[in-house]
Amino acid sequence: MLYTNLNHIETAADYFTIIGNNENVMVVCGRMTPSCIQVYRIAEELEMKHAHIKFYDMEFDNPESGVLKNVVEYYNLENIPLIGYFKKGDLVEVSVGTQTKEQISTILNTYLKLRGNESKFRFDN
Numbered sequence: 001m002l003y004t005n006l007n008h009i010e011t012a013a014d015y016f017t018i019i020g021n022n023e024n025v026m027v028v029c030g031r032m033t034p035s036c037i038q039v040y041r042i043a044e045e046l047e048m049k050h051a052h053i054k055f056y057d058m059e060f061d062n063p064e065s066g067v068l069k070n071v072v073e074y075y076n077l078e079n080i081p082l083i084g085y086f087k088k089g090d091l092v093e094v095s096v097g098t099q100t101k102e103q104i105s106t107i108l109n110t111y112l113k114l115r116g117n118e119s120k121f122r123f124d125n
Contacts, residue, residue, distance in 0.1 A: 004040040006057040012067045020089050024053040024112040029060050029068045030081030035098040039081045042101045085111050
C-alpha cells in the first residue's frame, strides 16, 4: 500500500467497483518516488476542491494494478506515475510522468465535466 492520504485501490475488483460506481474518478498509479509523491500531494490538495471527483492511488508494483497498467502497454506509455481519468466508467484521458497542479487541473476541468457518454479511449474486455 502507498503511504498517501488518498483512498487506496488494492485489488482489480476494487478498481472495477470504484470506476463503475462513481461518475468522476482520478487514479494515480505509481510508487513512492519523488516524482510520484509530488503528484500524490497535488491530488490530495485537489481532492478538497473537487467534491464531485473521487481521487485514488494504486500501487504500480502490485500485480492487481495490471488492470490500469494495461493502458501503459496499449498506448506505449513508458513513465510513472500513470494517471487515469474516468467519466461514467470510461477512461477519458490518461497522462504519464510528473504533472503540475495546473496540468492536472486543466484535465479535470476539461474531461471530468464531459456530457453524455463520450470517451477518448475504449477498451473491450
